[in-house]
Amino acid sequence: MSDLTLRGLHKAFGDHVVLRGVDLSVKNGSLLALLGPSGSGKTTLLRTVCGFERASQGTIEIGGRQVESDEIYVRAEARRIGYVSQEGSLFPHLSVAENIVFGLPSQQRRARHRVDELLELVGLPLSCGDRPPHQLSGGQQQRVALARALAPSPSLVMLDEPFSSLDASLRAETRQAVADALAHAGATAVLVTHDQSEALSMGHEVAVLWDGRLIQIAAPDVLYRRPVSREVASFVGEALMLAGVAEQGSARCDLGRLKLSDPHASGPVDVMIRPEQIQVAVEDRDRSELAEDNRCTAYVEAVTFYGHDARLNLRLEAAPASALAGGLAVYARVPGYRAPAVGTRVRLSVDGEVVAYPH
Ligand SMILES: Nc1ncnc2c1ncn2[C@@H]1O[C@H](COP(=O)(O)OP(=O)(O)OP(=O)(O)O)[C@@H](O)[C@H]1O
Numbered sequence: 402m403s404d405l406t407l408r409g410l411h412k413a414f415g416d417h418v419v420l421r422g423v424d425l426s427v428k429n430g431s432l433l434a435l436l437g438p439s440g441s442g443k444t445t446l447l448r449t450v451c452g453f454e455r456a457s458q459g460t461i462e463i464g465g466r467q468v469e470s471d472e473i474y475v476r477a478e479a480r481r482i483g484y485v486s487q488e489g490s491l492f493p494h495l496s497v498a499e500n501i502v503f504g505l506p507s508q509q510r511r512a513r514h515r516v517d518e519l520l521e522l523v524g525l526p527l528s529c530g531d532r533p534p535h536q537l538s539g540g541q542q543q544r545v546a547l548a549r550a551l552a553p554s555p556s557l558v559m560l561d562e563p564f565s566s567l568d569a570s571l572r573a574e575t576r577q578a579v580a581d582a583l584a585h586a587g588a589t590a591v592l593v594t595h596d597q598s599e600a601l602s603m604g605h606e607v608a609v610l611w612d613g614r615l616i617q618i619a620a621p622d623v624l625y626r627r628p629v630s631r632e633v634a635s636f637v638g639e640a641l642m643l644a645g646v647a648e649q650g651s652a653r654c655d656l657g658r659l660k661l662s663d664p665h666a667s668g669p670v671d672v673m674i675r676p677e678q679i680q681v682a683v684e685d686r687d688r689s690e691l692a693e694d695n696r697c698t699a700y701v702e703a704v705t706f707y708g709h710d711a712r713l714n715l716r717l718e719a720a721p722a723s724a725l726a727g728g729l730a731v732y733a734r735v736p737g738y739r740a741p742a743v744g745t746r747v748r749l750s751v752d753g754e755v756v757a758y759p760h
Pocket residue numbers: 414417419437438439440441442443444445446595
């Protein structure tokens with residue numbers, strides 16, 4: 402399948418500007434997750450690439466062929482893009498197989514072209530083909546929608562929040578099935594989502610759209626560990642921000658002297674720490690695990706238990722002058738089986754590098 406390139410893409414509805422100059426490149430055969438808060442322009446970007454909306458300015462190229470510019474406008478049907486919507490939008494009066502071949506030329510429709518192959522690709526039993534969509538679960542229906550999108554061998558597949566109507570367990574399973582099917586098909590795909598865990602777990606790369614601008618494109622682990630701004634840090638996960646001072650590759654803050662991911666930062670900064678980086682050791686229980694440096698003491702004020710992990714609200718003892726009266730409050734994520742009880746005195750250290758945002 403082809404790659405996708407956007408250059409300087411603008412889109413306005415009247416005088417309401419939604420996309421403000423988007424440059425983006427999606428590599429052949431890869432899945433890009435387009436992540437952004439509600440109203441940031443994700444769906445508009447996807448609809449413009451599909452040709453459902455005209456760009457106000459800029460160019461769109463699919464597989465090296467320009468489909469949109471000031472002079473060129475290739476109609477949606479001729480762009481050869483497979484589209485999967487939130488609800489899947491299957492036709493209820495047609496069987497699963499008829500849905501899959503719906504967009505194909507009539508001869509291929511009659512021959513149920515590639516139906517078995519596509520059912521297999523999306524991980525559904527072949528017996529599903531003759532059933533009406535309503536007899537399938539929501540997750541299975543989304544897989545049928547993907548099979549239908551892949552049936553004409555499109556250049557590109559666009560997925561617009563395709564898992565948002567599914568409950569949590571079905572969502573996880575369907576995400577995996579869809580990711581596998583796209584990989585097996587060698588598809589170039591864009592997945593629109595406002596769910597950071599979905600973007601991080603499915604995207605080969607994640608692009609963050611903020612108020613109509615792409616503000617960061619990176620591999621999921623890089624985006625999570627080195628977000629470009631405080632806003633992105635908080636949007637892609639839980640982020641603890643502590644005032645500090647950076648110098649010579651580390652930053653001093655209420656949790657000690659911490660190693661910085663950017664060694665060049667200096668002066669007053671906000672230090673961004675992921676809560677799972679905070680190592681919590683119970684004084685009597687975990688004596689051997691206590692690091693000599695970077696350690697300070699705190700009390701567990703509250704525990705929210707999630708099973709696999711737990712969130713601890715902690716209050717630092719003897720927090721320095723920068724802290725609020727009564728000690729600084731921070732929080733940590735620890736494995737559920739190691740969650741200490743409320744009131745326990747613990748020692749804290751920070752594992753790994755942290756990010757500094759200058760004031
Ligand atoms: N056809 C339209 N006419 C006028 N304004 C529109 C139109 N489509 C979208 N908008 C506006 O564009 C902005 C971005 O909308 P869009 O649906 O692209 O955002 P989104 O990031 O996909 O949000 P969500 O996650 O809530 O779906 C919104 O302010 C919306 O009201």
